[in-house]
Amino acid sequence: MSSTTAPSVFVPAEGDLYLGGVIRSEWIKFRSVRSTWWAYAVLLTLTVGIGAQVSSSLSFEGMPDVPTQDAIQDMAVYAVTVTTDFGALIVGALGVVVIAGEYGTGTIRSTITAVPTRLPILFAKALVFAVATFVVSAVAFAVTVPLSVSLLARNDVAVRLDDPQYWLALLGGVGYLVLVGLIAFSVGGLMRTTAGGMSVTFVLLLVAPIATSFLPTGAENVAVLLPSIAGDVLLSYPTEQSWVDLAAPTASSDWITEPWQGGLTLVAWVAVLFTAAAVLLEQRDA
Amino acid sequence: MIEAQSLTKRYGAKTAVDSIDFTVRPGRVTGFLGPNGAGKSxxxxxxxxxxxxxxxxxxxxxxxxxxxxxxxxxxGALLDAKAVHPGRSARHHLLAVAATHRIGAKRVDEVIGLTGLEPVAGRRVGGFSLGMGQRLGLAVALLGDPATLILDEPVNGLDPDGVVWLRGLVRRLAVEGRTVFLSSHLMSEMAQTADHVIILGRGRVVADAPMSEIVAGAEGDSVQVRSPQAEHLTPLLEAEGATVSRAEADLISVTGLAAARIAEVAAGARVVVHELTPLTRSLEDAYMALTRDEVEYRTMQTSPEVDR
Incomplete structure (x- = not known):
């Protein structure tokens, strides 16, 4: 294409739309609004602050039985992840805002004009949000662990840090936050309004577990399929003797008991909702 | 170049755009006109x-x-000014859009300069005036140095300086061989900017022609004549073949006779004339004539007294 063939027609410069660029774009957008920083600051502060507070007040003092190491590790995991259910709400709210906020402000129109193939937007957004959430919650736990361990030690609770299950449970907590965030993100993409997305997310995380407790026995087992319950399973310490009641057997009637099962349940939620959000993003007018 | 073939958009039972065909060519400014709800956006x-x-x-x-x-x-498209997160700065918004296409910060600062956004580029968009928002929208549209520009109501909210600047910019872009397609509801503005006009009415193309042709197609030129002896002058002009309508006691509107001839007739009859104003056809007249039957939300006919 030389300029002599068609001097009157403007030839644009080269340069492609590419996935890396879309991810970079989403990262710029993600970090350039205050809501992101607020949400993560609250998550970090609460995790560390309340984790430390709870660690300083937990002990086996006054309990009739002798705690096994299992029960101690179980308590130690609880102390660090005590705020995770609340953290899930913060991360969920942010997940909704990240995508639904674009519709509310109209930014989605410049985004889709720049990336008319659309799906990369959803992937890039989800990736940026998931990685950031992973990093922040991992940092939050990493800061809480030494505090928690030393505070528990003062109460004669000797946590063993060479126990892989302890770290796996904390990793489960990180995974729970990331996956709940992605569930909320997908809901936000489906609802396309911040208010609507938040309502649905909070109903799913807060109201649904309560509602299922009113179901007849047997049917209430479906509650373990809810994200917040599956999340609690995911970050639980697999134990023979729980610190909550040293005398009671830990066997439960629930059919999803292993952390990985809880994790899979959450992944299934993400897969279904994210796919739905992707399909609708493709089909709907922006 | 933009080419539409049988382009249709239905929302349920309502047809917003009804199988339209048109071509927007490079190297000129094409105006897109039509009443509200005609399907432009x-x-x-x-x-x-x-x-x-x-x-x-x-x-x-x-x-x-x-x-x-x-x-x-x-x-480059400007479809909805201020469609930006109010908490994000203008520069960050531009950087984010630019990143998708490997467009660097240098170009971002260039369009910030080009659109006169320097003083506010680092500020959050929420506090922007309508005009600043519009300039940001234009900056986004120009970011990729695109071959085609689609601007929906670009002068909306711009101050008079901005309007003149935009007119020059749009003309220059067309001269560079780009395709420029812009809508506006300001006829006078469009008349000064566009070379070619596509008029949409109720989802159909009502007219697609060069500006000069559209304007020429409007109803005839008229001359406004103010004279204390208008009553006396009227039959003399009608004898010359003119059509005369009376607007006020001393004001008549004459069609079919040039201003010079009207002056000669008046002078010959020793009629005093206070005002002799040739009224040329405007794009507005042409537009009104073409879309008379296409307006979706017509205002009720009110008497001028009530209107004022």
Whole structure:
């Protein structure tokens, strides 16, 4: 294409739309609004602050039985992840805002004009949000662990840090936050309004577990399929003797008991909702 | 170049854009006119793939917009000014859009300079005036240095300086061989900017012609004559073949006779004339005539006294 063939027609410069660029774009957008920083600051502060507070007040003092190491590790995991259910709400709210906020402000129109193939937007957004959430919650736990361990030690609770299950449970907590965030993100993409997305997310995380407790026995087992319950399973310490009641057997009637099962349940939620959000993003007018 | 073929958009039972065909060519400014609800914005949104057509196709520079490898280099669009997160700075918004296409910070600062946004580029968009928002929208449209520009009501909210600046910018872009497609409801503005006009009414193309042709097609020129002896002058002008209508006691509107001839007739009859104003046909007249039956939301006819 030389300029002599068609001097009157403007030839644009080269340069492609590419996935890396879309991810970079989403990262710029993600970090350039205050809501992101607020949400993560609250998550970090609460995790560390309340984790430390709870660690300083937990002990086996006054309990009739002798705690096994299992029960101690179980308590130690609880102390660090005590705020995770609340953290899930913060991360969920942010997940909704990240995508639904674009519709509310109209930014989605410049985004889709720049990336008319659309799906990369959803992937890039989800990736940026998931990685950031992973990093922040991992940092939050990493800061809480030494505090928690030393505070528990003062109460004669000797946590063993060479126990892989302890770290796996904390990793489960990180995974729970990331996956709940992605569930909320997908809901936000489906609802396309911040208010609507938040309502649905909070109903799913807060109201649904309560509602299922009113179901007849047997049917209430479906509650373990809810994200917040599956999340609690995911970050639980697999134990023979729980610190909550040293005398009671830990066997439960629930059919999803292993952390990985809880994790899979959450992944299934993400897969279904994210796919739905992707399909609708493709089909709907922006 | 934008080519639409049988382009259709239906919302339920309502047809917003009804199988329209048109071509917007490079090297000139094409104006897009039509009453509210005629389907202008919907058409523009379909061009850049924001809305999916219910039927037909629209191509930009030979391909569907979605199929371009570098969409922002092909088309720059301003469809909805201030469609930006209010908490984000203008510069960050531009950087984010630029990043998708490997467009660097240098170009971002260039368009910030070009659109006069320097003083506010670092500020959050929430506090922007309508005009600043509009300039940001234009900056986004110009980011990819695109071959085609689609601007929906670009002068909205611009101050008079901005309007003049934009007119110059748009003309220059067209001279560079780009395709410029812009809508406006300001007829006088459009008349000064566009070379070619496409008029939409109720989802159909009512007119698609060069500006000069559209204006020439309007009803005839008239001359406004103010004279204390208007009553005496009227029959003399009618004898010359003119059509005369009376607006006020001393004001008549004459069609079919040149201003010079009217003056001669008046002088010959020793009629005093206070005012002799040739009224040329305007784009507005042409537009009104063409869209008379196409207006969706017509205002009720009110008497002038009530109107004022």
């Amino acid at each position: 919907t058409t523009m949104r379909m061009i850049v793939g924001l809305d999916r057509p219910s039927g037909g196709v629209v191509r930009v520079n030979g391909k569907a917009y979605v199929r371009h490898h570098a969409p922002l280099r092909q088309v």
